[in-house]
Amino acid sequence: xxxxxxxxxxxxxxxxxxxxxxxxxxxxxxxxxxxxxxxxxxxxxxxxxxxxxxxxxxxxxxxxxxxxxxxxxxxxxxxxxxxxxxxxxxxxxxxxxxxxxxxxxxxxxxxxxxxxxxxxxxxxxxxxxxxxxxxxxxxxxxxxxxxxxxxxxxxxxxxxxxxxxxxxxxxxxxxxxxxxxxxxxxxxxxxxxxxxxxxxxxxxxxxxxxxxxxxxxxxxxxxxxxxxxxxxxxxxxxxxxxxxxxxxxxxxxxxxxxxxxxxxxxxxxxxxxxxxxxxxxxxxxxxxxxxxxxxxxxxxxxxxxxxxxxxxxxxxxxxxxxxxxxxxxxxxxxxxxxxxxxxx
Numbered sequence: 001x002x003x004x005x006x007x008x009x010x011x012x013x014x015x016x017x018x019x020x021x022x023x024x025x026x027x028x029x030x031x032x033x034x035x036x037x038x039x040x041x042x043x044x045x046x047x048x049x050x051x052x053x054x055x056x057x058x059x060x061x062x063x064x065x066x067x068x069x070x071x072x073x074x075x076x077x078x079x080x081x082x083x084x085x086x087x088x089x090x091x092x093x094x095x096x097x098x099x100x101x102x103x104x105x106x107x108x109x110x111x112x113x114x115x116x117x118x119x120x121x122x123x124x125x126x127x128x129x130x131x132x133x134x135x136x137x138x139x140x141x142x143x144x145x146x147x148x149x150x151x152x153x154x155x156x157x158x159x160x161x162x163x164x165x166x167x168x169x170x171x172x173x174x175x176x177x178x179x180x181x182x183x184x185x186x187x188x189x190x191x192x193x194x195x196x197x198x199x200x201x202x203x204x205x206x207x208x209x210x211x212x213x214x215x216x217x218x219x220x221x222x223x224x225x226x227x228x229x230x231x232x233x234x235x236x237x238x239x240x241x242x243x244x245x246x247x248x249x250x251x252x253x254x255x256x257x258x259x260x261x262x263x264x265x266x267x268x269x270x271x272x273x274x275x276x277x278x279x280x281x282x283x284x285x286x287x288x289x290x291x292x293x294x295x296x297x298x299x300x301x302x303x304x305x306x307x308x309x310x311x312x313x314x315x316x317x318x319x320x321x322x323x324x325x326x327x328x329x330x331x332x333x334x335x336x337x338x339x340x341x342x343x344x
Contacts, residue, residue: 003044003104003342008033009318010103013068017058020254020329025058026074026102026322033105040107041087043080045100048318048339049127050076050325055253064283074102077132079116079123081344093118097126102321104341123344128161128336129310130299132284136247137165138295139288142173144245144280145221149174152215154234157225158199159186161310161336162247166223167196168308175221178214180230182331189334193309202226208233218242227251228259235271246281253329311335 003009007030014027036042057075060067068075078100082090087110090096095116100106116123128134147153153170157163158179167177167190179190179199190199198214200207211233218239224231227249238244272279282288302308313335315324321339328337 003318004033006033007031008103008105010101011074011318011321012071013058013074015070016060017055017254019256021055021058021322021326023322028319028322034107036084036086036107038086040109041085041090041096042083043078043096043098043100043106043108044083045078045080045104045106045341046344047079047124047127048076048100048102048321048341049078049132050315050321050328050333050337050339051133052248052250052253052329054325055329064286075099076102077127078106079126080106090115095120095123097131102318104318124312124314124338124340125303125310127338128312129165129303129308130296133161133336134165134299135288135292135295136284137162138169138299139284139291140245140247140282141166141169141221141223143288143291144278144282145170145223145243147173147175147221150176151220152176152178152217152239153221153223154178154180154211154215154219154237155196155223155225156180156202156230156234157248157250158190158194158196159311159334160225163223163225164190164194164311164335165308168194168302170221171195171197172302172307176217178211178219180211180226186334189311193311195309202230202233212237221245223247225250232264235268238271238275238277240275240277242275242277244277244279246279250329250331313337315339317341 011026017025057068080096082094096113098113153175155163155167159181170177177196179196180202181187182203187199190196200211215237219237220239222234222244224246225248228251318341
């Protein structure tokens with residue numbers, strides 16, 4: 001559905017979810033399309049990115065960023081067209097990568113916005129391999145993982161936009177790459193299309209042993225997207241001086257309490273100590289945003305050359321965004337999930 005030229009549909013946070021978000025978490029509202037003031041531009045959002053971090057912004061628990069307040073528009077990265085501009089460097093018709101949120105239209109003062117020109121190729125890819133997920137993969141692996149030729153890299157959520165890119169970069173840099181994904185179709189994509197050396201199905205019986213068999217020389221770098229039982233299977237395989245970039249813990253985002261079972265914190269700390277491992281969490285724009293120009297040049301070249309492949313899953317219609325987001329958290333997405341709000 002194309003948006004009205006006078007009415008702006010937007011999803012606002014209606015209540016803070018306990019556990020998995022549901023139909024009451026977000027509310028679809030309408031308001032007048034805003035008018036840009038001095039130093040502002042009006043954006044018509046064309047694509048909306050759906051990302052796991054959004055679950056954390058629905059909560060008011062202490063975090064690295066302020067939560068979305070009740071009644072506020074849900075945040076999210078967008079690729080948009082400029083409708084009207086009172087802002088130097090942006091004019092009507094320009095494509096813009098911004099943070100327009102879950103709505104048809106947004107005002108921007110240019111903060112965090114990137115002008116993509118009048119006719120970018122594959123504009124929605126600015127929300128994926130050429131945007132935040134791509135930068136996350138490239139910077140986290142090169143700056144924290146520090147891959148060396150011949151090392152074994154294991155990547156969880158390997159069919160996703162970040163994990164799939166991490167593994168392909170690892171192959172370019174000379175690593176043996178083992179993915180972890182859920183189900184035969186995703187596993188086949190990871191090895192057949194993305195070029196990983198192996199992929200292990202975490203949903204299958206005997207997953208820990210299958211992962212061990214796939215990593216006969218242990219694990220030098222583990223890319224953490226998931227946590228939980230997946231990390232439990234990886235931890236015994238980590239080699240001395242292993243590096244663990246901690247990108248996400250999607251298995252825990254809807255949890256309302258700590259997992260049952262024995263306390264494994266001392267096991268983890270002892271492993272870090274004895275193996276002299278490095279585990280580091282990071283927030284990509286805070287920690288590595290200054291590397292964006294280097295990333296953009298390198299990733300752009302790899303994509304053009306076909307050395308990095310990318311899978312995108314497009315959901316049509318803003319009204320389907322909430323359902324699509326819940327599916328993302330349940331592991332139903334296959335590739336980078338974006339919502340198409342309107343025709344360009």
